[in-house]
């Protein structure tokens with residue numbers, strides 16, 4: 146089978162890590178027809194639009210999309226391409242696993258959790274307005290439809306992966322209506338999955354428990370902003386932004402990207418860690434039901450790490466993107 150996969154190089158280190166990841170996917174032996182599309186500052190400069198309609202259509206019709214990070218200005222400037230893409234294509238579930246890696250020294254050795262983040266609403270609805278000069282209001286939208294949908298995604302993920310527990314993270318003690326509704330929806334969906342334990346945790350307590358006792362969590366489900374923050378926190382537990390993958394999933398379409406941003410401080414130097422996007426590619430291969438290729442790629446990347454000799458700068462080493470990619474390619478070839 147030939148897969149039609151869109152790739153979006155993006156900005157900053159995006160083109161470097163996307164190109165490295167395409168190489169290792171091609172070396173997995175699956176047949177891919179790659180289609181390049183633009184988004185971000187680069188698209189704004191060349192096409193006058195940070196998220197061209199052609200890119201949206203290509204993502205909609207592809208089997209899957211591999212995306213590099215795209216830059217968003219703080220305060221002013223165009224709206225986040227990521228948020229716009231997720232909302233326009235209804236990529237409602239953001240799936241971010243955080244699992245300890247061999248040879249990456251962190252405070253905990255046995256972290257294995259999944260953050261499931263609602264991707265389309267909450268404070269990211271983009272509904273902000275000036276009430277009177279000096280007073281701004283941002284609307285935080287929570288709907289029954291999106292809350293039930295993300296809760297079901299979390300439970301189905303837990304069921305598929307034979308996970309034990311789903312925890313709803315919320316602030317329903319203060320946000321009684323909005324997070325009250327989110328929690329109620331999670332409880333209702335939980336009743337459809339009696340074999341999976343369900344509990345809930347207030348977001349501030351969840352943050353504390355994540356840094357003191359992360360093994361007590363398994364699958365966590367939450368609204369957009371809490372998910373954005375806690376998934377980066379979870380990534381810090383296993384080695385940081387350079388190692389954590391993510392998937393944005395909708396009905397029949399998906400975009401795979403690293404959790405990290407464009408890393409402007411190291412862009413163009415050939416020293417970015419491509420591992421997070423390579424692990425995102427593993428998620429993409431699993432999504433495409435290419436589990437053998439996914440296992441091979443995962444084991445090759447983990448194998449290079451476990452060897453302990455090749456590390457990029459973010460993990461305390463001196464390896465370049467090229468050297469790391471070559472080491473993964475050698476492992477793929479030898480294990481092929």
Ligand code: NAD
Pocket residue numbers: 158162213214215216217218227386387402403404405406407408409410411416417418419421457458459
């Ligand atoms: P960042 O993730 O780009 O960088 C934070 C720090 O982590 C930097 O020191 C950077 O060098 C380092 N880092 C990140 N990824 C790395 C990698 N693969 N290898 C080695 N080091 C790495 O976060 P930021 O500086 O807050 O954001 C920069 C830009 O990226 C902003 O415009 C932001 O909006 C955008 N962003 C995009 C996405 C996305 O497209 N999914 C996600 C987050 C941030």
